[in-house]
Amino acid sequence: MGWNTWNHFACNISEDTILSAAKTIVAQNLTQYGYEYVIMDDCWQAPARDNATGAPVADPTKFPNGVKALSDQLHAMGLKFGIYSSAGENTCGGRFGSLGYETIDAQTYASWGADYLKYDNCYNDGRSGYPLISFQRYQNMSLALNATGRPILYSMCQWGEDQPWNWATTIANSWRISGDIMDNFGRYDDRCPCTSMLDCKLSGYHCAMSRIIDFAAPLGQKAGPGRWNDLDMLEVGNGGMTYDEYVTHFTMWSILKSPLILGNDVTNMAAETYSIITNDALIAINQDANGSPATRMWKVLVDGGDLSLWSGSLVNNTYVFALLNTSPSNQTVDIEFTDVFFDEGPAYQTGTYTLYDLWQKSASGAWGLTVGEATGSLPGVVVGPHSTKVWKAVPVSAGMARRSAEEL
Numbered sequence: 001m002g003w004n005t006w007n008h009f010a011c012n013i014s015e016d017t018i019l020s021a022a023k024t025i026v027a028q029n030l031t032q033y034g035y036e037y038v039i040m041d042d043c044w045q046a047p048a049r050d051n052a053t054g055a056p057v058a059d060p061t062k063f064p065n066g067v068k069a070l071s072d073q074l075h076a077m078g079l080k081f082g083i084y085s086s087a088g089e090n091t092c093g094g095r096f097g098s099l100g101y102e103t104i105d106a107q108t109y110a111s112w113g114a115d116y117l118k119y120d121n122c123y124n125d126g127r128s129g130y131p132l133i134s135f136q137r138y139q140n141m142s143l144a145l146n147a148t149g150r151p152i153l154y155s156m157c158q159w160g161e162d163q164p165w166n167w168a169t170t171i172a173n174s175w176r177i178s179g180d181i182m183d184n185f186g187r188y189d190d191r192c193p194c195t196s197m198l199d200c201k202l203s204g205y206h207c208a209m210s211r212i213i214d215f216a217a218p219l220g221q222k223a224g225p226g227r228w229n230d231l232d233m234l235e236v237g238n239g240g241m242t243y244d245e246y247v248t249h250f251t252m253w254s255i256l257k258s259p260l261i262l263g264n265d266v267t268n269m270a271a272e273t274y275s276i277i278t279n280d281a282l283i284a285i286n287q288d289a290n291g292s293p294a295t296r297m298w299k300v301l302v303d304g305g306d307l308s309l310w311s312g313s314l315v316n317n318t319y320v321f322a323l324l325n326t327s328p329s330n331q332t333v334d335i336e337f338t339d340v341f342f343d344e345g346p347a348y349q350t351g352t353y354t355l356y357d358l359w360q361k362s363a364s365g366a367w368g369l370t371v372g373e374a375t376g377s378l379p380g381v382v383v384g385p386h387s388t389k390v391w392k393a394v395p396v397s398a399g400m401a402r403r404s405a406e407e408l
């Protein structure tokens with residue numbers, strides 16, 4: 001969890017940009033919700049590397065005190081520092097990349113006190129097209145980071161090219177599954193042309209938020225504790241979606257266990273944006289130690305969109321399930337527990353649960369209002385246009401047993 005400069009500021013960053021955001025993160029108590037990484041994305045680099053050593057150098061105008069001084073200030077605030085590069089000749093913003101410079105770059109980032117590396121995929125000299133060559137290119141940086149002896153979270157930004165979910169688990173902490181997100185709910189854009197990421201040949205960019213959810217649906221089986229499908233940075237608060245759409249955005253990123261990296265201007269944040277990103281009931285789902293992304297149990301086409309049911313398991317024999325409506329009209333559905341608890345077996349499907357609506361607040365102001373008990377189904381659920389409803393379910397019957405091996 002943290003904040004990244006790219007979605008709002010792109011290349012228009014500086015030491016002041018990052019420190020202002022960091023001070024706001026602390027002042028607004030976002031750290032208590034888990035937002036701890038402050039990530040400096042592309043365009044921090046000088047026009048060229050150090051002539052003598054080949055080491056990376058920061059833009060002296062944007063970062064007059066150097067990266068180490070910036071990192072030290074972030075650490076002094078109790079935050080962690082993230083940096084960016086690309087596994088290519090150049091970064092996506094046209095600065096120098098790390099291809100062929102993995103060792104010296106990793107050593108330099110470690111000496112600067114980096115805690116996180118976002119590692120992009122631009123200008124890769126054609127070293128892609130099948131999994132092994134991509135694996136080797138990204139493994140080089142993984143080995144270099146590990147050799148520094150400093151713990152640095154390794155976030156691969158490979159856009160889902162060459163199916164990283166099949167091989168990145170052994171070399172990285174997270175991997176992007178699609179082209180770049182745009183601040184839009186569902187608009188089709190030919191710059192994000194694939195209908196599925198399973199064999200996508202052009203990941204592109206300008207991918208609408210709900211399309212990325214579709215891309216992520218079959219990939220949850222590849223993620224788990226310490227290894228995460230990255231659905232890209234959050235757009236909440238950047239202005240391109242409605243409140244309900246941003247609620248859907250934050251809900252689905254949370255239950256799919258994507259890293260929650262803010263991408264808005266936190267120094268100029270509306271109250272409703274703050275309320276969304278501080279829903280600690282959903283953050284707890286995202287950070288749940290079970291590490292299991294929710295699964296899409298069914299999807300049906302409705303009125304210019306679709307309706308889908310998602311379900312996931314949590315620690316301590318608890319569960320989360322959500323109903324997502326991408327259509328432009330209200331939808332009413334009976335949620336059957338035979339679908340929600342399909343993987344858990346008959347005792348769970350017929351069981352009784354205490355339900356908590358995670359987008360309602362209790363009398364004390366806490367997210368996650370208790371909405372009663374339900375047995376077998378949750379009838380007559382109404383979900384609005386581009387909206388999501390999400391519940392935590394706690395079994396009332398202590399004796400429920402998971403599905404036996406014979407039933408699977």
